[in-house]
Structure formats: C-alpha cells, structure tokens
Amino acid sequence: MRVLTKSRFKLGLECLNKLFYTRKTEYANQKLEDTFLQALAQGGFQVEELARMHYPNGVLIEGNDWDYNGLAEKTKALLLQENIIIFEAAFLIDNLFIRTDILVKKGSKIQLIEVKAKSFNPSDEYNFIGKRGGMVTSWKPYLFDIAFQKHVMQLCNPEWSITSSLMMANKEETASIDGLNQLFRISKQANNRTGVVKLESDISKLGTSVLGMVNISPIIEDIIADNHKYHENMGFIESINLLKGAYEEDRYFNWPTSYRACKACEFKTSSVEEQEGKLSGFKTCFKKQHQWTDSDFETPNIFDIWDFRRGEQLFSEGVIFKRDLTPDVIGYKEEAGKLSRTERQWIQIEKDLNNDDTSYVDVEGLRQEMSTWVYPLHFIDFETSTVALPFNKGRRPYEQIAFQFSHHIYSEDGSITHAPEYINDQAGVFPNFDFIRQLKKGLEAEKGTIFRFATHENSILNAIYEQLLDSDEDDRTELIEFIQTISHSKRESPVKWKGERDMVDLCEVIKMFYYNPHTKGSNSIKMILPAILKSSEFLKKKYAQPIRNIGVSSNNFESNHIWLKMELGEVINPYKLLPKVFEDWTEEQIEQSLSEIEDIADGGAALTAYGKLQYVDMTKQEREQLTNALLKYCELDTLAMVMIFEHFKEDLVR
Incomplete structure (x- = not known):
C-alpha cells in the first residue's frame, strides 16, 4: 500500500519530484533519517514524554509503523469511548495516513495537539505569522503538516469539531527542579526504534511546566481555506491530491526545478x-x-x-x-x-x-591585518549545545550549554602548544560557569591576540554573560569582566562593550583577503582545512611528519601521530581520519541529516555526541571512548586555525 503520510506530505511540498526518489535504495539520499540520531540532537523525545505527562490517562497506540490498517483500527476502537486521550492516534482514509502526537476527545469536540522540540515566546504575537501577514518561513512546513493532519481527521470524522494546538518549550518559563532533562533517558532498541525510559511519572513533582500550549486553529483554517499557500497557484486540497496521486502511481511528477x-x-x-x-x-x-x-x-x-x-x-x-x-x-x-x-x-x-x-590573496590587505596581531596567538574553539528541557532549577528552555573548548597557542618562535582544554562529559551538569573559569585561566596568563572561527564563540560568550548576570556565583563580577575583555556585545544588548582583546574572526579574515578554489565557495573550516593543505607546500612538508618532530604538542594524540596523509596523490581530509563520534555515521552524514536544525552549523557531530553523553546510559569505557573522540575532534578545529595562520604567514605574505 502506497499511502501519503504526513512526512511524505511535507517532503512533497518541498518538491513533488522527491516523492519519486524517497525510499528507493537505488537513489542516493544525503538526509537518511535516524530517529535515534535526531532524538539525541534535538531532545525531541524529552519534550514528547513531558507533554504526555500532562495527560496521565492517555492511551498509547503501539504497533508497526507500516501497519496502517492495524493502527487505524486500534484508534477507531478507542474512539468509541465518549471521552478519551490518545497518544499516536492513527487515521487512514483514501490512501492518506496520519498519526497525531496527542488527541483529546470529549464527545465530538477534539483537540489535536502537535508536540514540537522547538520553542516559542508567548509575548511575541508574530511567532507564526509575520507583521506583514505572511507565514514565518521556518514554521511553514510544520503548520502545513498540522493542517494535513486536521484534514485527514475531518475526512474520517466529518461530525467532529477540531481545534489545533502546538505544545512546545516556553522560553519565558524556568525549571522548578534540578535535573529535569535527566528524567528521560533514551535507548536504541534491537529493531532500531527509539525507546525512552521515564524516571518520573508524576508531573506534580516537576513543579511549573516549561512547556506551553498555543491555539493555532485560525492559522490552520486559513491554510485549508488557501489564505496561506505553500506554492504559488496551488491550493491546499489540490496539493494533497497531486501528491497522493503521484505517490500512489510511483510517478515522476516533473515538478519544475528551482x-x-x-x-x-x-x-x-x-x-x-x-x-x-x-x-x-x-x-x-x-x-x-x-x-x-x-x-x-x-x-x-x-x-x-x-x-x-x-x-x-x-x-x-x-x-x-x-x-x-x-x-x-x-x-x-x-x-x-x-x-x-x-x-x-x-x-x-x-x-x-x-x-x-x-x-587569490590580497597580500597587502592581509599583511596589514596580520601586522596588528600580537604574539603569542591564541586559537579557540567552543563546542556547545542547547537543550529543550533545562539542566537546573531556574534555567530556561534552550539556554546555551558550553561543554567543551580547545586552545592552541602559537608562539613567536613558531612553536605550537596545545594548551589545557576543557570538557564536561558528566550527565546533568550545567557546565557554563566552570567552562568560563577554565577559559579565563587559559587566556589571562599570557596576553596576545585571540582567534575564533565565525561568530559562534562571541555569541556564546554573550549568552554566558547574561547567565552570569542572573546568577549568584561568588566570582561572577570577575567572570563578567573577563568576558567583556575578549568579546563584543550583541547589537540588541542594553550594555555595550568591545573588549581590548576582542576575538579576531579568522573566517572574516579569509572572506576579506583570501579565496581558495578548492573550497568550492564554502567557508566552513571543514572545507578550508583540506583546501589549504592541497595548496600549501609548507604545510604539506611540515604536517607529513610526526608531531614530535615539528614543534607541535598535543593533549590527545600520540607523539608519532601524523596529521597529513595522502591517498592516490591526494591529501586526505584530516577530519575524515578522526574517530567517529556516533556509531557508523560519518561527520558529514550527521551534518546533512541534521541540517534542518537551526544554528547547527558545523557542530552536528559534537552536539549529537554530547546528547549521547547526557541521555544514554553507557559503560565507563564507552563514555571514555566518546569523550576522547570529542577531545580529538575539537583539538583539530583549533589546530586547523593554526594551519590557516601558518599558510598565511609562510606561503602568502612572506
């Protein structure tokens, strides 16, 4: 049976031709889904389980995902009751199939609740519909998904009066207890499904909920009435019929390229x-x-x-x-x-x-920029995460978590030191204040220019600054002052500053003065590194030797480790030689599969590994292996920045 599910409906709205390619093993797919992987990265399983706790009498419909008839029949039997709450209710009609996160039935009045691992600000009236009346782009697929669910439910039960709601993390609420996010553990079962172990079943013990409900019925009605369109000149019902027909017939739709x-x-x-x-x-x-x-x-x-x-x-x-x-x-x-x-x-x-x-290099521009840099040079990289459910009492959903940094120092004599690093691999610990203390200790001992790659590190320092303002840490004044010396304030910050050691963005330096064709237009450090290794004879000669021979120290690699390796005359990207941080997935596959997550940038592999450290029960050996992989990953990020500097210094501006 070829049915149009809500996930296929969303995929088809992106491009109708995708319905022809999806789930065909002969076609490559760079976004192959893995529910376990995505649950770790997004924390969606936690939000879903907490949402269900709001409805303690709910009944879960279980069964094989592909058993559309069986799941729908189970749902029909439960819906014979006058009042009932169902999790994962299933509806099948005319080759359209959906499952709802939470369905609340009171007679013929139905509440359809979609649970999302996203957040909203209840004070913002423009969460979904912008000031000019258009739908907020990032919400468009989700809102059309809910409209599709309502449409199928209404076809099955025309007599129902259905309201549509979203349940999400409320950014204005704070956790009432410590360790909220540790109450939901995740496991990967033998059938590759994601399983959740819930350590608390009484929601009253969790205090104030950090989840909020938004009635979106008017928006859903507008979608069904074609007041909001996904594609120009295509109505909502028309899109469903087109998608269903194409998928039923396994037909290439010939949807125009764009x-x-x-x-x-x-x-x-x-x-x-x-x-x-x-x-x-x-x-x-x-x-x-x-x-x-x-x-x-x-x-x-x-x-x-x-x-x-x-x-x-x-x-x-x-x-x-x-x-x-x-x-x-x-x-x-x-x-x-x-x-x-x-x-x-x-x-x-x-x-x-x-x-x-x-x-291409603007030699004079680059030389002038480099003349302002002061030795010793410090290269810094942060690994971070955001979690839907807070770690600690008083914390809000999706606050930034800084769990790791690496730090390389390039001295004027050319020696390269991998300075003390930091990582928190303990579950349930809010690491940010210890993180900034360790960073302060590493950077205040020696003066010199500090480098980051892109804007992420400055954003994180601003986030920790705001967290410190609301804290009662004994050393918060010193830590705030330190942050202000190495960063600059956000545009919207009420307090303005620009530190005397404000980090230099090496990515911006590249954009201003340098272009390497091997990057294919990308400015990701994962592309810049192999590109400069291909181009630089200096780096090829130096890093083809063991690190003990080239004046480079390391906290995570043996002294005989060689960074630059060749295969069939081509440089192997050093990132591809690192241990995998998540089972059989390469870093590239993780980034592609999680590309829809906002602000994931290049941090998908580390973010996913951190999620695993937080929510998956592991042996001490497994935890150590994963921690060591993260340390190596982050070390290469800062060493890559050092190599970029060496390429500039030794190859371009001599």
Missing part, C-alpha cells in the same frame, strides 16, 4: 556513491527537464557560488551556468580595503571558468 530547492536537494550522489552505482535524483531532474548531458554536469554552474543572492532570480531566467554570468549580471561592486561579497563571487566564477586552482 534554484533554492535544487541547491539543497538531498538526492545527490557523492563521487564514491556514483562509483558504487547509486543514482542521483538531481541529475535525473536536470536530464529530463533541461536535457543536460553528462558534460553539462561537469560544466561550472551557479549552485555553489558563495552567498549568491541573485541565484533564484537568474535561475528563473534560465541562467544556470557560470559561463553566462558577467560582473553586471551578479551586481558586482567593490569595497575599499577588503573583498566585497560580489568581488569574491566573481573571483570564484572566473577561477572555475578558467580551471584555475591557484588561490
């Missing part, structure tokens, strides 16, 4: 997957709709141009290949003293068209 959707398409193949014979949905679409040949796929196109804000417009006009671009077409403008966004784009375009893999 810049945004195709750029992010998960049905693409890596070079390894192509060698293994996997098919690419992306290629199938472009062969069918644009008559691309194999050579067209080798021709530079606009999808990988960095921060290309004109991409959607140009694609709609039929401009797909870089050869059809001109400076005027991309809106080329120069900026004094640094590369503008469009200058950088044009450099990327020209180098791709000319098959030029040499780096």
Whole structure:
C-alpha cells in the first residue's frame, strides 16, 4: 500500500519530484533519517514524554509503523469511548495516513495537539505569522503538516469539531527542579526504534511546566481555506491530491526545478556513491527537464557560488551556468580595503571558468591585518549545545550549554602548544560557569591576540554573560569582566562593550583577503582545512611528519601521530581520519541529516555526541571512548586555525 503520510506530505511540498526518489535504495539520499540520531540532537523525545505527562490517562497506540490498517483500527476502537486521550492516534482514509502526537476527545469536540522540540515566546504575537501577514518561513512546513493532519481527521470524522494546538518549550518559563532533562533517558532498541525510559511519572513533582500550549486553529483554517499557500497557484486540497496521486502511481511528477530547492536537494550522489552505482535524483531532474548531458554536469554552474543572492532570480531566467554570468549580471561592486561579497563571487566564477586552482590573496590587505596581531596567538574553539528541557532549577528552555573548548597557542618562535582544554562529559551538569573559569585561566596568563572561527564563540560568550548576570556565583563580577575583555556585545544588548582583546574572526579574515578554489565557495573550516593543505607546500612538508618532530604538542594524540596523509596523490581530509563520534555515521552524514536544525552549523557531530553523553546510559569505557573522540575532534578545529595562520604567514605574505 502506497499511502501519503504526513512526512511524505511535507517532503512533497518541498518538491513533488522527491516523492519519486524517497525510499528507493537505488537513489542516493544525503538526509537518511535516524530517529535515534535526531532524538539525541534535538531532545525531541524529552519534550514528547513531558507533554504526555500532562495527560496521565492517555492511551498509547503501539504497533508497526507500516501497519496502517492495524493502527487505524486500534484508534477507531478507542474512539468509541465518549471521552478519551490518545497518544499516536492513527487515521487512514483514501490512501492518506496520519498519526497525531496527542488527541483529546470529549464527545465530538477534539483537540489535536502537535508536540514540537522547538520553542516559542508567548509575548511575541508574530511567532507564526509575520507583521506583514505572511507565514514565518521556518514554521511553514510544520503548520502545513498540522493542517494535513486536521484534514485527514475531518475526512474520517466529518461530525467532529477540531481545534489545533502546538505544545512546545516556553522560553519565558524556568525549571522548578534540578535535573529535569535527566528524567528521560533514551535507548536504541534491537529493531532500531527509539525507546525512552521515564524516571518520573508524576508531573506534580516537576513543579511549573516549561512547556506551553498555543491555539493555532485560525492559522490552520486559513491554510485549508488557501489564505496561506505553500506554492504559488496551488491550493491546499489540490496539493494533497497531486501528491497522493503521484505517490500512489510511483510517478515522476516533473515538478519544475528551482534554484533554492535544487541547491539543497538531498538526492545527490557523492563521487564514491556514483562509483558504487547509486543514482542521483538531481541529475535525473536536470536530464529530463533541461536535457543536460553528462558534460553539462561537469560544466561550472551557479549552485555553489558563495552567498549568491541573485541565484533564484537568474535561475528563473534560465541562467544556470557560470559561463553566462558577467560582473553586471551578479551586481558586482567593490569595497575599499577588503573583498566585497560580489568581488569574491566573481573571483570564484572566473577561477572555475578558467580551471584555475591557484588561490587569490590580497597580500597587502592581509599583511596589514596580520601586522596588528600580537604574539603569542591564541586559537579557540567552543563546542556547545542547547537543550529543550533545562539542566537546573531556574534555567530556561534552550539556554546555551558550553561543554567543551580547545586552545592552541602559537608562539613567536613558531612553536605550537596545545594548551589545557576543557570538557564536561558528566550527565546533568550545567557546565557554563566552570567552562568560563577554565577559559579565563587559559587566556589571562599570557596576553596576545585571540582567534575564533565565525561568530559562534562571541555569541556564546554573550549568552554566558547574561547567565552570569542572573546568577549568584561568588566570582561572577570577575567572570563578567573577563568576558567583556575578549568579546563584543550583541547589537540588541542594553550594555555595550568591545573588549581590548576582542576575538579576531579568522573566517572574516579569509572572506576579506583570501579565496581558495578548492573550497568550492564554502567557508566552513571543514572545507578550508583540506583546501589549504592541497595548496600549501609548507604545510604539506611540515604536517607529513610526526608531531614530535615539528614543534607541535598535543593533549590527545600520540607523539608519532601524523596529521597529513595522502591517498592516490591526494591529501586526505584530516577530519575524515578522526574517530567517529556516533556509531557508523560519518561527520558529514550527521551534518546533512541534521541540517534542518537551526544554528547547527558545523557542530552536528559534537552536539549529537554530547546528547549521547547526557541521555544514554553507557559503560565507563564507552563514555571514555566518546569523550576522547570529542577531545580529538575539537583539538583539530583549533589546530586547523593554526594551519590557516601558518599558510598565511609562510606561503602568502612572506
């Protein structure tokens, strides 16, 4: 039976062609779902279990996910009762199938409750619908999902009066007890399903709930009435019928390609997957709709141009290949003293068209920037998490958790020291204040310029600053003053500061003065590192030797460890040589599978591993192995920053 489920409905709304590719093993899929992985990263299992505790008499419908008829029949039997609460109620009609998180039945009055591991601010009237009346983009898939659920329920039971609600973490509430998030443990069962062990069943013992309910019935009614559309010129019921028909018939829909959707398409193949014979949905679409040949796929196109804000417009006009671009077409403008966004784009375009893999560098601009840096240089990387249910009493949902940092020091004589690092791998501990104490100890002993990569570290320091303001820590004044010396305030902060050692963003330095074609337009440190290793003879020579021979210390690798290894004449990305932090998943697969989580950036692997340390019962040996993997992962992040600096110093501005 090929039924349109709510997950397939959401997928089809992104692009109807995806329904043809999904769940076909012959097609590569970069977002293969793993409920255990996502539960660890998002904490969704905790929110769901806490939500159910609000309804202690609820009945859970259990059974195999694919047994649509069986699940629906169990639900029908329970719904014969006048009043009942059901978890995972199932409805099947005309090859449409949904399961609801929580259903509350009182006669013919039904409350449909969707539980989300997201947060909302009850004081914000624009959570879902913006000031101009349009739906907030990040909420669009979820709201249409709920509308789909209501539609199917109403088809099954036309006499029902259904209200729709969202239950989520309330950012204005604080936890009443310590260890709230530790009351829900997670396990991976033999059938690969996610299981939860609940350590408390009486919600009254949890104090004030950090979850809140929002009635979204007016929005759902507007969706069904076509006042909000997912796709222009396509009504809600029309979209359901189109998606259902295409999926039932296992038919390629020929939905038009688009810049945004195709750029992010998960049905693409890596070079390894192509060698293994996997098919690419992306290629199938472009062969069918644009008559691309194999050579067209080798021709530079606009999808990988960095921060290309004109991409959607140009694609709609039929401009797909870089050869059809001109400076005027991309809106080329120069900026004094640094590369503008469009200058950088044009450099990327020209180098791709000319098959030029040499780096661009503004030598004078970079030299001038580097002349302001003071030795010893400090390179810092944070690993962080946010959790829906707070660690401690008085904490709010989704407060930032800083659980790890790495710190490398580059001295003027060229020696490189891996300074004392920090990690908290203990479950249920709020680590932020100890984290900042250890960072203070490591940075205040020696002066010198401090580096971060991108904006994350500054954002975290601002978050800890605010947490300290509300704390009663004995040393909070000293810690606040320290934070203000190495960071700058957020734009919306009522207190403004810019520290005398405000961290230098190495990513911004790259954007302003340097472009390496091997990055393919990416500014992720995971792409920058292998790119500079390919380009730098200095780094190749140095890091092909054991670390004991090159003046580099390490807290986590043996003295005979070699960072740079080759395979068939190509540099192996050092990140690919690290131990996996999550079973059989590579770091790249984790990042792809969790890409919908907001603000995950490059931290998916570490965030997931930290979730495992927090919520999964492990042996001491398993915990140590995972902790060691995290330490190695973070150490490479800061060593990569050192290598970028060495590339600048030894190869570019000498």
